Amino acid sequence: MLLASDTQLNQKSYYEASVQRAPVGPPLRGELNADVLVVGAGFAGLSAAIELAQRGYQVVVLEADRVCSGASGRNGGQAIVGFSGGQAPFDQQLGQAHARLAWDMTVEGLAMIDERVKAFQIDCDHVKGYLYLADSRRKARALEAELTTLERDYGFVTELVKGADVQRHIQSPRYCAAAFERQSGHLHPLKYGLGLARAAKALGVQIFEHSAVLAIKRGSRLMARTGAGVVTAKFGVLAGNCTLAEYGPAVAPDITPRIMPVGTYIIGTAPLAPGLCRRLIPSNASACDNNFILDYFRFSADHRMLFGGRVSYTTRTPAHLQDTLARRMGEVFPALRQVPIDFVWGGFVDISMNRAPDFGRLGDNLYYLQGFSGHGVALTGLAGRVVAQAVAGQAERFDVFAKLQHRKFPGGPLLRRPSLVLGMLYHRLRDAL
Incomplete structure (x- = not known):
């Protein structure tokens, strides 16, 4: 198949x-x-x-x-406001009024998760908080420009920090800019x-x-x-x-x-010390960088780092997948370089052009x-x-x-x-x- x-x-x-x-x-x-x-x-x-x-x-x-x-x-369990391709397709094809309506509906989509968790008593480890990350000056400028536009046109407010201030949100040497917001978040998707x-x-x-x-x-x-x-x-x-x-x-x-299956993959570490988790991501937010081939990660309710990324357009699982993701995780969090990996899995998401x-x-x-x-x-x-x-x-x-x-x-x-x-x-x- x-x-x-x-x-x-x-x-x-x-x-x-x-x-x-x-x-x-x-x-x-x-x-x-x-x-x-x-x-x-x-x-x-x-x-x-x-x-x-x-x-x-x-x-x-x-x-x-x-x-x-x-x-x-x-x-990855990340519940995020907005669209993967940004607001540009809506702005360019439908105009500002309908683009704003589309944006507002993504905010409604987040609120629906809260409503359903409460109404149907779904225990799914739902946590609010999200970090947008940039790992170069060029990408930091792109992140700031995008967030400035979203605040101006859609009222989307984030806390943007640069340089040493990034460490307040994430203890990693990799990132030079970060933006934090509490509308988005993460959950156990299954x-x-x-x-x-x-x-x-x-x-x-x-x-x-x-x-x-x-x-x-x-x-x-x-x-x-x-x-x-x-x-x-x-x-x-x-x-x-x-x-x-x-x-x-x-x-x-x-x-x-009009859609293409793209493989994306995640590793799960052994349970970590809760204090280490709080030090690495004090807000317990989910996080994602703004690379085209991105990394995304968060802590589970039982204190495992769930680290994802690396895509495949061939429908074949990449070779040495666990080692590749573990190495990438260690570059983001040097404190996790030697931790055991208990899980590795993935699957296909549908993307449009x-x-x-x-x-x-x-x-x-x-x-x-x-x-x-x-x-x-x-x-x-x-x-x-x-x-x-x-x-x-x-x-x-x-x-x-x-x-x-x-x-x-x-x-x-x-x-x-x-x-x-x-x-x-x-x-x-x-x-x-």
């Missing part, structure tokens, strides 16, 4: 090792009728299912693997996702695992076929992201060329949500809400995203991956400057 290495790499996941999953239920068998079919039981699909069920719709969710087995259960699944089931949503959608017949009523069953529904929501084409190449061939989310319709009744580009922890919740509003006939907010123009990745099926690998090498050289 296209992402076969993805399954193998998740066998040493800290997230999977630190939760107790419910026993897997039977896959879909036979025929079902529903108001709405949701394809994919990650954050976006579960969020849509919850919002739809709360509006009185009968919802069926079909998941090819297990709940949150993809990016939703493997990511605990959160499993909590969303429990909430959806309590609202009457039917979730079937190991029930990959192989084909969808479009029309006034949609007919989705799995290996052993069929779901017929008035509306559909495609939330399978980069795995959609792997399991059902014929489901939506018109949209899958402009790093902006790609939401839209296929016909009148089949919606899709994809292209979260590494900012999905918060944006997927918002995506579920706006697609539910669209199904219910209130599409104004959904259409802010649907109006964005997205391009296919260049090169076609044979050449687009080599093109991206060359592009990655170019950006890696720029990051080193």
Whole structure:
């Protein structure tokens, strides 16, 4: 399969090792009728299912693997305001008013996490606080320029520090500038996702695992076929992201060329002394630098450093992955150079060409949500809400995203991956400057 290495790499996941999953239920068998079919039981699909069920719709969710087995259960756990590609696509294509509306909806996406944690009693180690980091003067200037624009146009306030003052926020020799804010933060993504699944089931949503959608017949009523069953529904929501084409190449061939699966990887150390954690990142914030090929990291609730980065555009797990990430972690935090590594895992996130989310319709009744580009922890919740509003006939907010123009990745099926690998090498050289 296209992402076969993805399954193998998740066998040493800290997230999977630190939760107790419910026993897997039977896959879909036979025929079902529903108001709405949701394809994919990650954050976006579960969020849509919850919002739809709360509006009185009968919802069926079909998941090819297990709940949150993809990016939703493997990511860095960083819930971040804004978009991976910044505000430029919205400003340039839609104008300032709609760009501001899109920004405000990302803030709403963060607030939704708070709401759902409280309403559904989800214990997911949710912590507020985020650090934006720069490791060169050039990148420090870029960070300051971006944050100045966000404060001027969107009211987004951060505490920006430079030079020796950076050490107040992070004890690392690597960074020359840092900005701190408390809207964003971090959580245990798999605990959160499993909590969303429990909430959806309590609202009457039917979730079937190991029930990959192989084909969808479009029309006034949609007919989705799995290996052993069929779901017929008035509306559909495609939330399978980069795995959609792997399991059902014929489901939506018109949209899958607009996203690319990119591998991203994380190591988890053995538990560290709490005092050391407080010294290295006093605020317990999550952190990320502003390189194109970035590092991101945070401490878990049991005081492990979870350090991620290093991307792959080839769908092959990079060689010597654990050693590479451990070396990178040691460059950021010399105090962690000799600590044992207990976990190494990763998976694939879906990126779009402009790093902006790609939401839209296929016909009148089949919606899709994809292209979260590494900012999905918060944006997927918002995506579920706006697609539910669209199904219910209130599409104004959904259409802010649907109006964005997205391009296919260049090169076609044979050449687009080599093109991206060359592009990655170019950006890696720029990051080193």
